[in-house]
Amino acid sequence: MDRALYTAASGMQTQQTNLENVANNLANGSTTGFRRRRLQFQDLMYQNMVLPGAASTQQTTYPTGLQIGLGARTAASEVIQTQGDIEATNNPLDLAIQGQGFFQVQMPSGEIAYTRAGSFHLDSTGIIVTSDGNQLQPAITIPPSATNITIGTDGTVSVQLPGQAQAQQVGTIQLATFANPGGLNSIGSNLLLETTASGNPIVGTAGGAEGLGTIQQGYVENSNVDVVSEFIQMILAQRSYEANSRVVHASDQMFQTVNQLTS
Amino acid sequence: MDSGFYSAFSGLAARMDALDLVANNLANASTVGYKAQHEFYRSLSAWLQPSLSTPINDTVNHFGVLGGANLDLSSSSLEPTGNDTDVALEGPGFFSVQTQNGLRYTRAGNFSLNAKRQLVTVKGDLVLGDQGPIQVPSGTLSVSPDGTLSVDGTLVAKLKIADFTKDTQLTPEGSTYFTAPQGAAKAAADVSIRQGNLETSNSDPVRSTVALIEVQRTAQLMEKALSIFHNEFNRTATTQIPQV
Numbered sequence: 292m293d294r295a296l297y298t299a300a301s302g303m304q305t306q307q308t309n310l311e312n313v314a315n316n317l318a319n320g321s322t323t324g325f326r327r328r329r330l331q332f333q334d335l336m337y338q339n340m341v342l343p344g345a346a347s348t349q350q351t352t353y354p355t356g357l358q359i360g361l362g363a364r365t366a367a368s369e370v371i372q373t374q375g376d377i378e379a380t381n382n383p384l385d386l387a388i389q390g391q392g393f394f395q396v397q398m399p400s401g402e403i404a405y406t407r408a409g410s411f412h413l414d415s416t417g418i419i420v421t422s423d424g425n426q427l428q429p430a431i432t433i434p435p436s437a438t439n440i441t442i443g444t445d446g447t448v449s450v451q452l453p454g455q456a457q458a459q460q461v462g463t464i465q466l467a468t469f470a471n472p473g474g475l476n477s478i479g480s481n482l483l484l485e486t487t488a489s490g491n492p493i494v495g496t497a498g499g500a501e502g503l504g505t506i507q508q509g510y511v512e513n514s515n516v517d518v519v520s521e522f523i524q525m526i527l528a529q530r531s532y533e534a535n536s537r538v539v540h541a542s543d544q545m546f547q548t549v550n551q552l553t554s
Numbered sequence: 555m556d557s558g559f560y561s562a563f564s565g566l567a568a569r570m571d572a573l574d575l576v577a578n579n580l581a582n583a584s585t586v587g588y589k590a591q592h593e594f595y596r597s598l599s600a601w602l603q604p605s606l607s608t609p610i611n612d613t614v615n616h617f618g619v620l621g622g623a624n625l626d627l628s629s630s631s632l633e634p635t636g637n638d639t640d641v642a643l644e645g646p647g648f649f650s651v652q653t654q655n656g657l658r659y660t661r662a663g664n665f666s667l668n669a670k671r672q673l674v675t676v677k678g679d680l681v682l683g684d685q686g687p688i689q690v691p692s693g694t695l696s697v698s699p700d701g702t703l704s705v706d707g708t709l710v711a712k713l714k715i716a717d718f719t720k721d722t723q724l725t726p727e728g729s730t731y732f733t734a735p736q737g738a739a740k741a742a743a744d745v746s747i748r749q750g751n752l753e754t755s756n757s758d759p760v761r762s763t764v765a766l767i768e769v770q771r772t773a774q775l776m777e778k779a780l781s782i783f784h785n786e787f788n789r790t791a792t793t794q795i796p797q798v
Contacts, residue, residue, distance in 0.1 A: 298578050299577045363581040
């Protein structure tokens with residue numbers, strides 16, 4: 292009897308989540324390496340009043356059944372894996388990945404996290420770290436006397452030391468990729484963790500056969516949020532929320548009518 | 555008591571169910587691959603005596619029982635997402651999915667890869683190709699309009715697109731899956747698949763809003779009829795006749 296109320300409520304809840312997701316995408320419109328998410332909805336179970344094909348008489352069957360759906364739910368938030376715009380910064384430690392790879396960074400817990408945000412810095416000991424101070428893996432130390440840092444498209448890091456004609460190689464940045472990058476667990480601060488859904492990381496050299504992509508020095512990858520499509524999602528969410536609230540209202544009025552029957 | 559009283563009652567009960575259908579269509583306005591359901595009514599008695607044909611009797615009779623819900627299988631608009639594993643069917647047809655409970659069909663092409671690099675639905679069920687589940691090697695996936703999957707130019711598999719005759723009874727099951735009677739599925743003749751797009755819900759908000767108003771107003775009409783039978787006829791009969 293009050294199915295319509297719960298169905299409309301489920302519709303309102305999913306649209307609310309939709310709006311929350313739009314808000315997060317828009318809020319991260321300028322976050323380096325951010326990948327926008329898109330919510331996936333599914334219909335809930337159906338209540339079978341008349342199954343299609345059930346016998347209406349001994350000779351005939353109902354051509355169409357009566358199945359009443361019980362609303363919608365949010366099933367997943369899919370990460371949209373399109374490349375963000377690459378912006379030139381000319382900062383030697385700003386790195387953008389052109390391809391599907393991820394940088395590996397070590398969190399304070401010792402666990403390895405993965406990120407697309409390639410704006411790196413040096414810490415007090417000359418080790419390459421993220422803006423949060425997490426070390427890039429494998430750890431690379433830049434000597435304090437280095438005058439110039441060059442990072443090749445394959446991740447080779449070399450420095451120019453005073454008094455030396457030859458550049459000196461100090462390490463190689465390795466990238467990781469996953470069978471299902473959409474299954475990575477976002478933990479904020481641009482970091483992602485591996486899960487059973489994502490599969491194990493496949494670590495390799497940039498530009499190699501694993502399809503990790505190449506590293507571009509002096510560029511950062513901006514967020515792939517598209518403001519226009521987010522606004523459209525926002526309008527849809529708002530209107531759909533409104534429509535569902537009308538059902539709540541209609542359902543309420545019909546109950547009211549029924550309640551007044553005997554008066 | 556008056557049979558009209560019961561007719562109006564069943565009409566009112568049918569409106570409650572109809573409201574549930576409208577609510578479900580509206581709740582799924584953003585569900586990828588959702589197909590709307592539209593209610594239809596059956597008359598209560600097949601033949602109404604001409605002498606009894608009054609507007610109120612006609613309404614009560616002709617819209618007495620909720621006959622069922624027609625599945626609206628019309629295509630809907632496509633929404634670009636940019637993801638390689640998102641695919642949309644432009645014409646008729648359904649993607650075939652292998653679930654724990656057997657073969658299911660869906661229009662929702664929001665697929666992804668699992669840890670084994672198999673093509674799966676949002677629920678994690680395997681999407682079927684002509685040769686069974688599809689395993690995608692690493693590289694750039696492209697899907698051609700006829701459903702052929704290839705990675706960096708190497709052929710991988712072809713999506714199994716099922717089609718049904720008009721009279722096939724498809725049953726929605728939730729999670730945008732449909733079940734069909736065994737053996738009803740045949741290979742779709744001409745398939746048109748768009749990669750990087752998703753088919754939006756075909757539940758039309760305008761139609762749903764109109765349906766909502768209609769359900770609400772006819773429910774009021776049934777209520778009025780109930781109230782007339784109750785107050786004008788029955789109460790008069792029970793309270794005033796004895797006083798004569």
